[in-house]
Amino acid sequence: MNVREWALPVYTILMQLATGILFILWLIRSSKMQRVSSTDIDKLFRRPILVVFFTILLAIIGSHFHLSNPLLSFLAIRNIKDSWLSREIVFTILMFFSCAALVDQIWKPDKKSQHSTFILGWSAILFGGISIYCMSHIYLLPTQTSWNHWTTILMFFSSSIVLGTTSAVTLLFMDTIFIQKEEPQLAEIRSDILKRSLLMLGYLAIAGFIMVVILNVTQINRMQGGDEHLNISLSLLFDLYQPLVIFRFLILFAGIGVFILTAFWLIKKGKTLTELVVPIYLSCLFVLVAEILGRFLFYATHVRLGI
Amino acid sequence: MIIYFFSGLAFTGLGLAVFLQLRRGSDFPLYKLLPWLAAFGISSGAGGWVEMFLVGETNPDVIQILEVFRVVLQITSGLLLLIFGWGIFAKITPLPPWSIFIPGIFIVPVAYVITYALSTFITPSPIEIPIDIWTRYLFYLPGSILAGVGFLRQWSVQRQQGYSDVASLMLGAGLAFLFEAFVMGLVVPAAPYGPASYYNYDRVAYNAFASKSMQIQPYGLIAWLDYQRVLEVTGLPIQFWRMLSAIAVTGFVVRGLDVFEAIQRRLVQSLQDERDRAQKTAISAQIAARHTAESWSDALVRISSRIAELEDVDRILLYIVESACPLLTADFIGLALVNEDTTQLMLKYFSSPDRSELVDTLIPIENSLIMGVLIFQSSYRSLAGEMPENLSGIVFNTQNQANSLAAVPLNLDARTVGVLWAARFEHQVFSDTDLIWMECLADQVMIAIKHGLMTAQLQTLSITEERSRIAREMHDGLAQVLGYMNLQVQTLEAFLKQGKLEKLQIKLDQMREAVQAAHADVRENILSLRTTLANETGLIPAIEEYLEEFSFQTKIETHFDNQVGDQLNLASIAEVQLVCILQEALANVRKHAKALNVFVIIKQQSEGDNPCVFLTIKDDGIGFVPARQTRSFGLQTMSERAQSVGGTLLVWSDPGKGSRVECCIPCLHREQLQKTISFLK
Structure with missing residues (x-):
């Protein structure tokens, strides 16, 4: 893969990451909103939302190393009826702008309409989800037998869940530690929200991990029983790329494991956030590397039919 | 081979020098990071010498073993440098709070780089090549940059604190590590993948924003990033520049180890300064204490002298309160005595910086703190934060409010007969020492009062004695003579009636002698009275x-x-x-x-x-x-x-x-x- 090819994992992973983080944050926001004031909950998400915004921005910039002149992106709307790529571009841009509006809503203190913030957040998540769906549909091509399966769609969404869970928690960790130094009076509230959410997020991370494993096993089974091209892809996976496949699953397991351990240490053992900052960073890094590596393998092992 | 030798020598020297410094100990935070630096120096030195042997070795088996050593040492030294770099960057001087986000910002790029690095291991090139490349990119480059920036931060910190000697050492070490970051971390061997080799061998970059390919300038920065380009451009192999960087790092860091000496000197100097300050403070305190003691002693001596000279008690007591005012740096000194029926405490004498007075009118003292001193016969001094209402009614002839009080009882034969107190308008409390001195003054007050009482008794006694003596003298002298004269006058009358003039004359002579004797006695008594009493x-x-x-x-x-x-x-x-x-x-x-x-x-x-x-x-x-x-x-x-x-x-x-x-x-x-x-x- 050259630079242009690496632009694909950059874009797809970053978009899935951004959507996943936003989804997790809004899940926490929706479930915890009744227990803390709207001001506190919005302050909790200010910096993470900003990170989501810049992640989408980076994804868009990265995508243009693969596509073409970014100034001509708007032309994609002309083919929205026929092209999954055009739909992906349109919904990505929609997500970008809705996220920008969300940032504006949360960072400007005079705008305190909780309802519009709630709607904007879920809109951005919806656009992101549609974008991921469109993104996955691009690969459902008859000429790309290894990709042309419903597992591809679910793989993209499972990646989003796994990435979003670990990264969102890492962001909340960072923000809460920062708050402990800058606004100590709010730190306890945020720490409480984080602790209450971790149990649910731990289950979600495990579910995402199981989903990734099941989908990959399904895909391998499909390849084994498939045609010649699928067998070639399978042989690539277990021959040339075998070390990376093994490493990918090991590191994903390690990342989710460290995440669960971190949650356990925080909730049950009463360790402080500062003490757990290294494990949470490691879990996030491990999951990121595992998913980027998975995406690399996704692209590296496909075999095109025909010319 | 020579280049590798000197490169190994430089790093080994660095490791040994740092190790020796470790044995000397220090409180400077950098000291805790020295083990990592020493280990880095020794492992890098060993790596250099392994490369030296690799150059001259022809036996494939030995080459293979040496290659394994080289790879292990390179990874080890890279990791050690990274740990040292992070330590000096983040742990010596605390980072600002927002720095918590730095790993979060870098985590995604780092994840991509790691994944990219992993993908290069499946290329056909020998495995030591990607290890070499990624060790440099992932360990040496960030490690050296962090170490360099860390030393530069110390340069800034030390300079701000005014320690230019230490700051210059930090600057040199920081620059040396940044130079090493370039030659050790950025320049990598050729390989069929990027980033350096991608640009240098394909010579093509794709500009996504311009939607076109572009040619890299032959001697731009990127062109320097592999061994071949460095050789072409400088005429010297990268190994030479790495040796140079090793010598620079070693030189500056070994020189920079003087920072511990400088810190030690600074510490010793600060301790000496502190000791000198403490000595000066102690001497000043001693002088002040002696001065105070002398002032108090002089005052007590003067008071004692006045008491001994039988001066009037009122004057002595007034002098006491007058003396106490400057000695206690008080704004008001009061002396109150209980009245005759012991029902009330009356102000008798007071002194302020501008006047001292014996009070003629009756001014009762009703302040609860002063009354407490009288009742409980114990001294009292107010502490900081004493309620103002508790200190009302303790100063007179002024509009100011007292904010500090010290009071001592005046004890006469186990009975309290009055209170001596001092007050300040400022919020400056009296010390226990002040209270002790006031108790000395109280003793002097009581001595003066006792002395006055005793003198009065003695004077009464003397007068009584003198009257007795005069009475005795008159009885023995003048009264006897007058009695004698009375008898003689009767005798003279008889002689005169009988006409015995001769006998009359004799009696008259005797009477004259008696009168003269009585006269002498009277004159003597007059003389005595005048002499003894005047x-x-x-x-x-x-x-x-x-x-x-x-x-x-x-x-x-x-x-x-x-x-x-x-x-x-x-x-x-x-x-x-x-x-x-x-x-x-x-x-x-x-x-x-x-x-x-x-x-x-x-x-x-x-x-x-x-x-x-x-x-x-x-x-x-x-x-x-x-x-x-x-x-x-x-x-x-x-x-x-x-x-x-x-x-x-x-x-x-x-x-x-x-x-x-x-x-x-x-x-x-x-x-x-x-x-x-x-x-x-």
Whole structure:
């Protein structure tokens, strides 16, 4: 893969990451909103939302190393009826702008309409989800037998869940530690929200991990029983790329494991956030590397039919 | 080979130098990171020497083993450098709070780089190539940059603290590590993947924004990033530049180890400065304490002196409160005594910086704190934060409000008769030492009061004694003569009726003698009274005057031998008694001795440890037998007078040989006073 090819994992992973983080944050926001004031909950998400915004921005910039002149992106709307790529571009841009509006809503203190913030957040998540769906549909091509399966769609969404869970928690960790130094009076509230959410997020991370494993096993089974091209892809996976496949699953397991351990240490053992900052960073890094590596393998092992 | 040798030598030297520094110990935070730096130096040095052996080795098996060593050492040293770099960057000087986000910002790019690095391991090139490349990109490059930036941060910190010597050492080390970041971390061997090789060999970059390929300039920064380009451009292999960077890092870091010496010097200097400051403070405190003690001692001595000189009690007490005001740096000093029926505490004397006064009107003291001191007989001082209402009614003749109080009871024979207190308007509390000094003043107050009472009693006693003496003298002298004259007048009347003129004449002569004797007694008494009660000119002049008058009245020649000058060092009461003894002795001489000359000698000499004043009255009269005269001639009175002031009196006489009275009175009071003054000073 050259630079242009690496632009694909950059874009797809970053978009899935951004959507996943936003989804997790809004899940926490929706479930915890009744227990803390709207001001506190919005302050909790200010910096993470900003990170989501810049992640989408980076994804868009990265995508243009693969596509073409970014100034001509708007032309994609002309083919929205026929092209999954055009739909992906349109919904990505929609997500970008809705996220920008969300940032504006949360960072400007005079705008305190909780309802519009709630709607904007879920809109951005919806656009992101549609974008991921469109993104996955691009690969459902008859000429790309290894990709042309419903597992591809679910793989993209499972990646989003796994990435979003670990990264969102890492962001909340960072923000809460920062708050402990800058606004100590709010730190306890945020720490409480984080602790209450971790149990649910731990289950979600495990579910995402199981989903990734099941989908990959399904895909391998499909390849084994498939045609010649699928067998070639399978042989690539277990021959040339075998070390990376093994490493990918090991590191994903390690990342989710460290995440669960971190949650356990925080909730049950009463360790402080500062003490757990290294494990949470490691879990996030491990999951990121595992998913980027998975995406690399996704692209590296496909075999095109025909010319 | 030589290049590798020197490169290994430089790094090994670095490791050893740092290791030696480790053994010396230090409190500087950088010290905790030295083990990592020492390990990095030694592993890098070993790696350099392994490469040196690889160059000359031809045996494939040995080459393979050496290659494994090289790879392991390279990874190890890279990791050690990364740990050291992170430590010096983040742990010596705390990072700002927002730095918590730095790993979050870098986590995604780092994840991509790691994934990319992992993907390069499946290319056909030998595995040591990607290991070499990614060790440099992932360990050496960030490690060196972090170390360089960390040293530069220290340069900034030390410079801001004004330690230019330490700062310059940090600057050199920081720049050396940044140079190493370039040659060790960025320049990598050729490989069929990027980033350096991608740009250098494909020579093509794709500009997504311009939607076109572009040619890289041959000698741009990216062109430097592999071994071949470095050789082409500089004419020297990268190994040479790495050796240079190793020497630079070693040189600057070893030189930079002087920072520990500088820190130590700074520490020693600061300790010395602190010690000097502490000494100066202690000396100043001692001087101040001595000065305070001297001031207080002087004041107490002056007060004692006034008490000893029998000054008026009111004046003494006023002087005490007046002295206390500056000594305690107080804004108000008050002295209150309980009234006669002990029902109320009345202000008697007060002093402020501008006036001191004996209070004529009745001003009752009702402040609860002062009353507490009176009732509980214990001293009190207010602490910081004393409620203002508790301190009301303790200062007078001012509009200011007291904010600090110290009060001590005045105890007389286990009974509290008053309170002495000090007040300040500022929020500056009195110390325990102030309270102790105030208690000394309170003692002086009570001594003065006691002394005043005692003097009054003595004066009353003296007056009584003097009246008794005059009565006795009148009874023995004038009354006897008048009685005698009454009888004689009756006899004269009878002689006159009988016409016995000769006998009448004889009786008249006898009466004249009696009248003359009575007249002499009266004159002597007048002289005595005048001398003892009105001698304001001093004892010696009074004695001289008295002897002169005595001689004139009695026609007895007086001889005065003064061997002490004007300074007798006797208490006032002792001086009075001494004069009385002299008068009594001279009266006896006039009445009984029939002497022509009387000799008075006064001298001072020591009797044991105590100096005494000796008074000798000697005459050339008829003398007497002392054993028969023990209760006459006023000898008993004289002896009691001497004993009342701690002295003795002896009388020697033989019939026909005159008599001698010797009186010894100790110079007790003033001598003791002198000793006290000397001791206090």
